[in-house]
Structure formats: C-alpha cells, structure tokens
Amino acid sequence: MENTLDTSVPQPAQARISKVAFSGQASEFFGIWIVNLLLSIVTLGIYSAWAKVRTNQYFYGHTRIENQPFRYLATPVQILKGRIIAVIIFALFFIASSLSPLLAVVLALLFLPASPWLIVQSLKFNMRMTSYRNVRFAFHGDYAGAFKYFVLLPVLALFTFYLAMPWVLKKIDRYMCSNTSFGGQKMQINTDTSSYYIAVLVAMAAVMGVITVMIIIGAVLVGVMAATGAANVGVATVLITAAVFVMYFFAFALSAAIYHSMIRNHIFERTELPGIAKFKSEMQVMPYLWLTVTNLLAIIFSLGLAYPWAKIRKAAYLASVTTIAVYPQADSLVDQVQQSSSAFGEEAAGLFDIDVSLA
Amino acid sequence: MSASPAVNGQFQHAGSSTLYRAVATFADNGQLIIRNSDNDTALTEATPADYRFGSVIPGLAVELQLRDGAIFVPDNPRFRWPQLSGTAKTAARLESHKLSILAAVVLSPLLLWWIIVDLMPMLASAAVPLVPDSVKQQMGQQTFYTLQQTALQPTELTPAQQAAVQYHWQMALQKLPLEYNSYKLHLYKSDFFGANAFALPDGTVVITDELVTLLKDKPDAILAVLLHEIGHVEGQHSVRLIAQSLGAALVFGILFGDPEGIADLLLGSGSVMLQSAFSRDMEREADKFAVEQLKALGKSPSAFADAMSALLSERSTDDQGSSTLLKYLSTHPDTRERIEQARQHDPP
Incomplete structure (x- = not known):
C-alpha cells in the first residue's frame, strides 16, 4: 500500500500528517545509563526502580508527535514493589526447579492460571502510566480474555503442531490493540490472518535459505581442508562451533527482522483511534536487520558500553518509520475518569497497582 | 508583586488535550499563577501544597504538576525552576557531569565483578547452613x-x-x-x-x-x-x-x-x-x-x-x-x- 493516509480513506475532517520525532541523544543517554547502573549496583538493585523510571521518562519525553511529547507517569516506588514481588516469584521458581523437578512442575501448574492475571495487570499498569498531551492510555482487557489468548489458544496450537500459531499471534495482537484506549476512545483493529501466515512463512524461508548457504559454505571449506591436508580436528571443532553460533544469531536476527517489519506495518495500517488518529508504519527488513545486527555487534565489541547508543538508535529508527495522521478532535479530548482523581496519587492505590516485572 | 520572573510555556487542564500558550509566575508566598498568554486571562492558581515539580531529566523540560492533574511545561528544555531543591537536581547533575560519568564507567564493571566473584559466593556459603x-x-x-x-x-x-x-x-x-x-x-x-x-x-x-x-x-x-x-x-x-x-x-x-x-x-x-x-x-x-x-x-x-x-x-x-x-x-x-x-x- 503506497497510498498516503490522507487519500486512502474519506475523512470527516482534514487530518494533519506528521512523522514521529525522536530527539534522544546517545551521548546524553550514556551518562544517564551508566550513572544509574552504578547507583543500582551500589544500592544492591534498589535504585534500579528509579533508573527504570528515569530511563522511561527520557525516552517517552524525547518521543514527540506534532512537537508534543509522551509522558511516563509511574513512580519508582510502584516499580520497586513490582520488582520485589517478581524477585520472590523468580527465586521460588529457580530454587524449586533446582531442588526437585516435581516441585517445579507443581509450581508451574499453579503459576499457569495466575499468569493471565499478571499479564493484564502489567498491560493495565503500563498503559495507564503512559500519557500524551495530558491524556492517558488505558487497557480494558480482563482475566477471561487474557486466559483465552495467552494460555488457552497457544496450548491448543500445540496440538496443531503450531500450524495454527500465526492465527493465534494475530488473535493476541488483536486482543491487545482492541482493548487499548486513549482518552476513553478504544482502538479499532482489523488485521488479516493471511498477513500473519505470510510473515511467518517468509521468515521461515529466509532462515532455511541462510542454513542452506551456510551448509554449502561449510561443505566447501571441509572439502578444501581435506584436500590441502590441513585438517586439524581441534581447529575444525572450534571453527564449526563458532560458525554454528554465528549462524544461529544471524538466523534469529533475520527472522525477527522480517516478522517484526511485516507485522508492525500491517498492524499500524489496520489500526485506528476513530476520529482521533490513524497510523502508518513503513519498516523495511534490510535497514532494520542492519540496525539490529550492528547494534548487537557494537554491544559485544564494546563490552556492553554501546548499549545506550544501540537503544537510542533503535528508538530513532522506529520513530522515523512511523507516521501519524491526527484529526482535529485530538486537540480537544477530555478524559472524564482522569479528571476525577488526584494526580499526586495520595488516595490509597491498590496493593497491586504495580507491574510485576524484573525488567 | 511576583518575586520570580515569568516563565513561558504551555498549559493543559487535567485529562484534557487542549493546549494553551501560558505564562507561569509565583507570588511572594509561593502562590502559583498561570495565565493564558494569548488573551491574558487566568487559567489556574495553586498554593504551594497543590503543585510540585516533575523529575529533572537531562535534555528535557521540568514540568510543573498541579494536584488536580493539570500540567505546565516550560518552552525552554534547559530551564530549571529556581524553587527546585538541590536533591531534586542531584540525579540529573550526576548523569550529565563528566567526572561522575567517568567514575561510573570505571566503577560499575569493577563492582559488578566483585559482586559476582566474591560477594555472591560469600553470601551463598553463608546461606547454605540455613538449608x-x-x-x-x-x-x-x-x-x-x-x-x-x-x-x-x-x-x-x-x-x-x-x-x-x-x-x-x-x-x-x-x-x-x-x-x-x-x-x-x-x-x-x-x-x-x-x-x-x-x-x-x-x-x-x-x-x-x-x-x-x-x-x-x-x-x-x-x-x-x-x-x-x-x-x-x-x-x-x-x-x-x-x-x-x-x-x-x-x-x-x-x-x-x-x-x-x-x-x-x-x-x-x-x-x-x-x-x-x-x-x-x-x-x-x-x-x-x-x-x-x-x-x-x-x-x-x-x-x-x-x-x-x-x-x-x-x-x-x-x-x-x-x-x-x-x-x-x-x-x-x-x-x-x-x-x-x-x-x-x-x-x-
């Protein structure tokens, strides 16, 4: 679809088209990241909650549509509470699975029904903590829906030898988008099952292609080695181990780049906030693959120090391929729910007004 | 009457996407007054107990948050409110100061190494008798x-x-x-x-x-x-x-x-x-x-x-x-x- 947004659909009012702008700087974020890392280490991880909030505030604040930034509203204490719970759950699992396989299975079975609740909780929290033009996002999914899409369907897909998995992935994306609202207006999404199958097939074909090429190169190399009599078993073992490792990373990066680009473009094309905004994503596989592979290499060869640069670069790329059409109604939205509560969060927040997450 | 200089920026009411060009000023007693700069009408007022400042993040403007959910954002991202306490600015100062960044680059890997190589085994040994x-x-x-x-x-x-x-x-x-x-x-x-x-x-x-x-x-x-x-x-x-x-x-x-x-x-x-x-x-x-x-x-x-x-x-x-x-x-x-x-x- 090469149509620009303003001509593709008849519109009630003239929409303003604008690219998403990202103004974060790698050098500036490097300072934030490394200082927060040190403070997190020194405080035995406690400061990591503050670090997460500051990092998100930096990235949200530097992401702008029509010169208006996003805002991240969570407080460090909320993040800290969620982390403490996540650490306890993680430690229990880790210890149980090390002590006894049986105990681990029992815990996993107990955790399975709890996981949809945690997912909904996390989506609700993160949406509510995201604001644009002082209007918040919200997530309206419930336990039953999350159980169906995150547990039931993936388990059923197992019995189709994962042939139904692309359809399940479509359902999951659809569930998440259609339950997201901005200023009380729910998103509308109309994705195709066929697009998911095509994306998965193209990604798999690309991986097969990479493997075939590598096998041919490997066979030629082995032939050359055998012919020249340079066959040293020790050296060959190391070379093959390294080659398999590299191939694994590359195949993973390639399939992820293909799937992400195709699916993101499709979802953005088919999603809108009726009367408020329409979206367009123009990701391309090769530039995105180049971005992820060079980011990874930079992180490896800088021993992790290039992480802030890689993160900024990725955010800048994703912003640069995203276009938003904003309708005039977006300038006068009023969120009733939000107006009735205090911004300082002094009224007792629920015990579980948190995101249970290690990251 | 106002002790501090006027600050230009944009104002939004709670839960409202409507933007106003605005000027924020403070009275001697700390009372905040925000006026619409297009027509010079009052948008809101708040006592010191009813407003606070957002986080200070390098490169971003520091927003002024009101208890009812309204916000005022200065136009100049480098502007720092004179009322901001030293502690509020500490994190941002450390994050943008060359010396603290250098210290973090050197100390983070060293401490991480020490934690993994010495502290973890020590704590593990101490925890084992409890099993x-x-x-x-x-x-x-x-x-x-x-x-x-x-x-x-x-x-x-x-x-x-x-x-x-x-x-x-x-x-x-x-x-x-x-x-x-x-x-x-x-x-x-x-x-x-x-x-x-x-x-x-x-x-x-x-x-x-x-x-x-x-x-x-x-x-x-x-x-x-x-x-x-x-x-x-x-x-x-x-x-x-x-x-x-x-x-x-x-x-x-x-x-x-x-x-x-x-x-x-x-x-x-x-x-x-x-x-x-x-x-x-x-x-x-x-x-x-x-x-x-x-x-x-x-x-x-x-x-x-x-x-x-x-x-x-x-x-x-x-x-x-x-x-x-x-x-x-x-x-x-x-x-x-x-x-x-x-x-x-x-x-x-």
Whole structure:
C-alpha cells in the first residue's frame, strides 16, 4: 500500500500528517545509563526502580508527535514493589526447579492460571502510566480474555503442531490493540490472518535459505581442508562451533527482522483511534536487520558500553518509520475518569497497582 | 508583586488535550499563577501544597504538576525552576557531569565483578547452613532415582573388586573428621557416564564400574576420587551452586533486564559461562579437599594426580586439548591443570 493516509480513506475532517520525532541523544543517554547502573549496583538493585523510571521518562519525553511529547507517569516506588514481588516469584521458581523437578512442575501448574492475571495487570499498569498531551492510555482487557489468548489458544496450537500459531499471534495482537484506549476512545483493529501466515512463512524461508548457504559454505571449506591436508580436528571443532553460533544469531536476527517489519506495518495500517488518529508504519527488513545486527555487534565489541547508543538508535529508527495522521478532535479530548482523581496519587492505590516485572 | 520572573510555556487542564500558550509566575508566598498568554486571562492558581515539580531529566523540560492533574511545561528544555531543591537536581547533575560519568564507567564493571566473584559466593556459603538436611535429602533422592532409571545399570564388578572399593570408602569415613554423617557409596555400571564418579547433596556417592576398572592397579587413586566426591558433599557444593547461580541470575535480571533485542541471547550465554565458572571453582575446592585428606590418611597426594592422568589418557582419544573458547564453557578445570595442582603437594 503506497497510498498516503490522507487519500486512502474519506475523512470527516482534514487530518494533519506528521512523522514521529525522536530527539534522544546517545551521548546524553550514556551518562544517564551508566550513572544509574552504578547507583543500582551500589544500592544492591534498589535504585534500579528509579533508573527504570528515569530511563522511561527520557525516552517517552524525547518521543514527540506534532512537537508534543509522551509522558511516563509511574513512580519508582510502584516499580520497586513490582520488582520485589517478581524477585520472590523468580527465586521460588529457580530454587524449586533446582531442588526437585516435581516441585517445579507443581509450581508451574499453579503459576499457569495466575499468569493471565499478571499479564493484564502489567498491560493495565503500563498503559495507564503512559500519557500524551495530558491524556492517558488505558487497557480494558480482563482475566477471561487474557486466559483465552495467552494460555488457552497457544496450548491448543500445540496440538496443531503450531500450524495454527500465526492465527493465534494475530488473535493476541488483536486482543491487545482492541482493548487499548486513549482518552476513553478504544482502538479499532482489523488485521488479516493471511498477513500473519505470510510473515511467518517468509521468515521461515529466509532462515532455511541462510542454513542452506551456510551448509554449502561449510561443505566447501571441509572439502578444501581435506584436500590441502590441513585438517586439524581441534581447529575444525572450534571453527564449526563458532560458525554454528554465528549462524544461529544471524538466523534469529533475520527472522525477527522480517516478522517484526511485516507485522508492525500491517498492524499500524489496520489500526485506528476513530476520529482521533490513524497510523502508518513503513519498516523495511534490510535497514532494520542492519540496525539490529550492528547494534548487537557494537554491544559485544564494546563490552556492553554501546548499549545506550544501540537503544537510542533503535528508538530513532522506529520513530522515523512511523507516521501519524491526527484529526482535529485530538486537540480537544477530555478524559472524564482522569479528571476525577488526584494526580499526586495520595488516595490509597491498590496493593497491586504495580507491574510485576524484573525488567 | 511576583518575586520570580515569568516563565513561558504551555498549559493543559487535567485529562484534557487542549493546549494553551501560558505564562507561569509565583507570588511572594509561593502562590502559583498561570495565565493564558494569548488573551491574558487566568487559567489556574495553586498554593504551594497543590503543585510540585516533575523529575529533572537531562535534555528535557521540568514540568510543573498541579494536584488536580493539570500540567505546565516550560518552552525552554534547559530551564530549571529556581524553587527546585538541590536533591531534586542531584540525579540529573550526576548523569550529565563528566567526572561522575567517568567514575561510573570505571566503577560499575569493577563492582559488578566483585559482586559476582566474591560477594555472591560469600553470601551463598553463608546461606547454605540455613538449608535443612531434609531438603538436601529430597534433592539427593530425587536425582538419584532419576539417574537410576535413566543412566545407571547394576554393577558387573566381581565381589572382590567391590569389596576393595568399599574398604577404601570405609577407611576414609572412619578415619576422617567429617561434618556430614550419612554417606552411602554405590557402584553402578554406566554407558552414559563412562569412567566417572559423582556425589549428591544427601551424601550419596556413585562410582562407575568403568572408573574402578580404569584405576584397578592404583587403589590409592580410587581413594583419591572418593575423597574428591566427599569434598563436594562436605562443601555442600550442590546447594551453593544453586544459590550462586540464583544470585547471578537476579543481578543480571535486575540490572540488564531490558536488553536490546537479541542481546538477550548474549546475556543467556553469559550466565551459562558464569555457572560453569562457579562449577570449576567448586571442582578445585574438592580437588584441594582430596589432596589434603590423602595427606591426613598418610597417602601420597600424587594418588589424585594418578587418577586424573588415567582419566586424561582414556579421554585424550576424543579430546585434542581444550581450546580457549571451550575452556570457558567447561564445568571442570583443565585436567592437566588439576594434575599440576595435585603434584605441587608432593613431598620433595
């Protein structure tokens, strides 16, 4: 679809088209990241909650549509509470699975029904903590829906030898988008099952292609080695181990780049906030693959120090391929729910007004 | 009347996307007044208790938040409100000051290294005595049962060979001051493990027929192997390995929980290497234990080196010297290094 947004659909009012702008700087974020890392280490991880909030505030604040930034509203204490719970759950699992396989299975079975609740909780929290033009996002999914899409369907897909998995992935994306609202207006999404199958097939074909090429190169190399009599078993073992490792990373990066680009473009094309905004994503596989592979290499060869640069670069790329059409109604939205509560969060927040997450 | 200068910016009411060009001023008593700069009408007023400042983040404007949910954002991203306290600005100052950034670049890896290499093992050792014996027994029994079902077959050694191994075992148990008291030795044939021996946390020690046969001319070497395994149990290595790996997983999860794309995989391989490193440390500890106890029993520490040499020559057919890469993935130290270590204890 090469149509620009303003001509593709008849519109009630003239929409303003604008690219998403990202103004974060790698050098500036490097300072934030490394200082927060040190403070997190020194405080035995406690400061990591503050670090997460500051990092998100930096990235949200530097992401702008029509010169208006996003805002991240969570407080460090909320993040800290969620982390403490996540650490306890993680430690229990880790210890149980090390002590006894049986105990681990029992815990996993107990955790399975709890996981949809945690997912909904996390989506609700993160949406509510995201604001644009002082209007918040919200997530309206419930336990039953999350159980169906995150547990039931993936388990059923197992019995189709994962042939139904692309359809399940479509359902999951659809569930998440259609339950997201901005200023009380729910998103509308109309994705195709066929697009998911095509994306998965193209990604798999690309991986097969990479493997075939590598096998041919490997066979030629082995032939050359055998012919020249340079066959040293020790050296060959190391070379093959390294080659398999590299191939694994590359195949993973390639399939992820293909799937992400195709699916993101499709979802953005088919999603809108009726009367408020329409979206367009123009990701391309090769530039995105180049971005992820060079980011990874930079992180490896800088021993992790290039992480802030890689993160900024990725955010800048994703912003640069995203276009938003904003309708005039977006300038006068009023969120009733939000107006009735205090911004300082002094009224007792629920015990579980948190995101249970290690990251 | 206003003590502080007027600040230009944009104002929004609570939950409203409508933008107003606005000017914020403060009265002497701290009262905030925000006026619409297009038509000079009042937008809102607030007492000091009803407004506060947002986080100070390098490169971003500091917003003024009102209790009812309205916000005012200065136009100039570099503007810092004079009312901001020093502590509110501390984090941002550290994050953008060259000296603190340099200090963080140097100190972060050093501290991380110290935590993983020294602090974690220390905490793990301290935590181990808290684990009740019943848990260790459960761990041992479950693993033993699984291995019996999958990798172990009944021994095919002659009663005389079995008795010889049991004799060394009993001697070690009786003569050594061991802390743990429910040791059990089992002999099994195992195609899966080959010539090998292992210890479980409940004191169960298994030595394979293949290893006994390999060392049949060196009775002291069998004793050395058994002592090495006892060393694992005495040092409570199974439980310590779990505690250390958990600690490392948590450190990486919390500090780098949000890695960039496939760097995730990289962190995964990092933690495998780390776990192998922990395991190698414990093997060295068990080696040291075996050598010391051999001396206590009046045997030559070179018996341990003999056992390792025998294993090395048996395996050298399929192991052409370990490369540097594989060394970091190995759960055991290099065998030649272990032989060297044991020989150093030889009386001259």
